[in-house]
Amino acid sequence: MVANSLLETIHRILQGHVDTEPLGAQTLAGELEVEMMANTYNRVTSACHRKCVPYHYKEAELSKGSSVCLDQCASKYHERMGKTLTELFMQDEELMKKTQQSSGPI
Secondary structure, eight states: OHHHHHHHHHHHHHHTOSOOSHHHHHHHHHHHHHHHHHHHHHHHHHHHHHHHSOSSOOOSSOOHHHHHHHHHHHHHHHHHHHHHHHHHHHHHHHHHHHHHHHTSOO
16 A cells, blocks of 8 residues: 555655665655655545445446536545645744744854
8 A cells, every 4th residue: 555655665764774865865755755646646536436426336437416526526625635734834834933933042
Protein backbone atom coordinates (compact mmCIF):
# COMPACT_ATOMS: atom_id res chain seq x y z
CA MET A 1 0.00 0.00 0.00
CA VAL A 2 1.22 3.49 -0.80
CA ALA A 3 0.68 4.87 2.72
CA ASN A 4 2.82 2.12 4.26
CA SER A 5 5.56 2.70 1.70
CA LEU A 6 5.47 6.43 2.42
CA LEU A 7 5.72 5.86 6.17
CA GLU A 8 8.55 3.36 5.69
CA THR A 9 10.47 5.84 3.54
CA ILE A 10 10.02 8.64 6.07
CA HIS A 11 11.10 6.27 8.86
CA ARG A 12 14.24 5.31 6.88
CA ILE A 13 15.09 8.99 6.41
CA LEU A 14 14.72 9.69 10.12
CA GLN A 15 16.86 6.67 10.96
CA GLY A 16 19.56 7.88 8.56
CA HIS A 17 19.30 4.86 6.25
CA VAL A 18 18.69 6.91 3.11
CA ASP A 19 21.28 8.87 1.17
CA THR A 20 20.19 12.49 1.53
CA GLU A 21 22.85 14.06 -0.69
CA PRO A 22 21.37 16.81 -2.92
CA LEU A 23 20.62 14.58 -5.91
CA GLY A 24 19.43 11.74 -3.69
CA ALA A 25 17.27 14.15 -1.70
CA GLN A 26 15.67 15.50 -4.89
CA THR A 27 14.95 11.99 -6.12
CA LEU A 28 13.54 11.04 -2.74
CA ALA A 29 11.39 14.18 -2.63
CA GLY A 30 10.02 13.34 -6.08
CA GLU A 31 9.25 9.78 -5.04
CA LEU A 32 7.51 10.96 -1.87
CA GLU A 33 5.46 13.45 -3.86
CA VAL A 34 4.33 10.75 -6.29
CA GLU A 35 3.42 8.45 -3.39
CA MET A 36 1.46 11.20 -1.63
CA MET A 37 -0.41 12.09 -4.82
CA ALA A 38 -1.26 8.42 -5.42
CA ASN A 39 -2.43 8.11 -1.82
CA THR A 40 -4.63 11.19 -2.18
CA TYR A 41 -6.06 9.93 -5.47
CA ASN A 42 -6.88 6.56 -3.91
CA ARG A 43 -8.58 8.16 -0.91
CA VAL A 44 -10.68 10.49 -3.10
CA THR A 45 -11.62 7.65 -5.43
CA SER A 46 -12.60 5.34 -2.60
CA ALA A 47 -14.57 7.92 -0.60
CA CYS A 48 -16.47 9.30 -3.59
CA HIS A 49 -17.17 5.84 -5.02
CA ARG A 50 -18.70 4.73 -1.70
CA LYS A 51 -20.81 7.88 -1.58
CA CYS A 52 -21.94 8.16 -5.20
CA VAL A 53 -21.99 4.75 -6.87
CA PRO A 54 -24.67 2.27 -5.78
CA TYR A 55 -23.37 -1.04 -4.43
CA HIS A 56 -25.34 -3.02 -7.00
CA TYR A 57 -25.37 -1.54 -10.48
CA LYS A 58 -26.35 -3.17 -13.74
CA GLU A 59 -25.10 -0.73 -16.37
CA ALA A 60 -21.55 -0.43 -17.65
CA GLU A 61 -21.78 3.37 -17.74
CA LEU A 62 -22.36 5.70 -14.80
CA SER A 63 -25.76 7.29 -14.50
CA LYS A 64 -25.91 11.06 -14.89
CA GLY A 65 -26.68 11.40 -11.17
CA SER A 66 -23.69 9.27 -10.15
CA SER A 67 -21.43 11.15 -12.54
CA VAL A 68 -22.48 14.54 -11.17
CA CYS A 69 -22.15 13.25 -7.60
CA LEU A 70 -18.61 11.99 -8.26
CA ASP A 71 -17.61 15.30 -9.84
CA GLN A 72 -18.98 17.31 -6.92
CA CYS A 73 -17.52 14.92 -4.35
CA ALA A 74 -14.01 15.16 -5.82
CA SER A 75 -14.32 18.94 -6.10
CA LYS A 76 -15.42 19.28 -2.46
CA TYR A 77 -12.67 16.92 -1.32
CA HIS A 78 -9.98 18.99 -3.06
CA GLU A 79 -11.49 22.26 -1.86
CA ARG A 80 -11.54 21.03 1.74
CA MET A 81 -8.02 19.67 1.41
CA GLY A 82 -6.82 23.05 0.14
CA LYS A 83 -8.44 24.84 3.07
CA THR A 84 -6.95 22.38 5.54
CA LEU A 85 -3.47 22.76 4.05
CA THR A 86 -3.81 26.55 4.14
CA GLU A 87 -4.83 26.40 7.81
CA LEU A 88 -1.87 24.15 8.62
CA PHE A 89 0.48 26.48 6.75
CA MET A 90 -0.84 29.47 8.70
CA GLN A 91 -0.42 27.60 12.00
CA ASP A 92 3.15 26.72 11.06
CA GLU A 93 3.89 30.36 10.24
CA GLU A 94 2.41 31.47 13.58
CA LEU A 95 4.50 28.90 15.42
CA MET A 96 7.65 30.00 13.59
CA LYS A 97 6.97 33.65 14.45
CA LYS A 98 6.42 32.79 18.12
CA THR A 99 9.57 30.68 18.16
CA GLN A 100 11.61 33.49 16.59
CA GLN A 101 10.20 36.03 19.04
CA SER A 102 10.92 33.83 22.05
CA SER A 103 14.47 33.08 20.89
CA GLY A 104 15.18 36.72 20.03
CA PRO A 105 17.85 38.92 21.65
CA ILE A 106 18.41 38.41 25.35
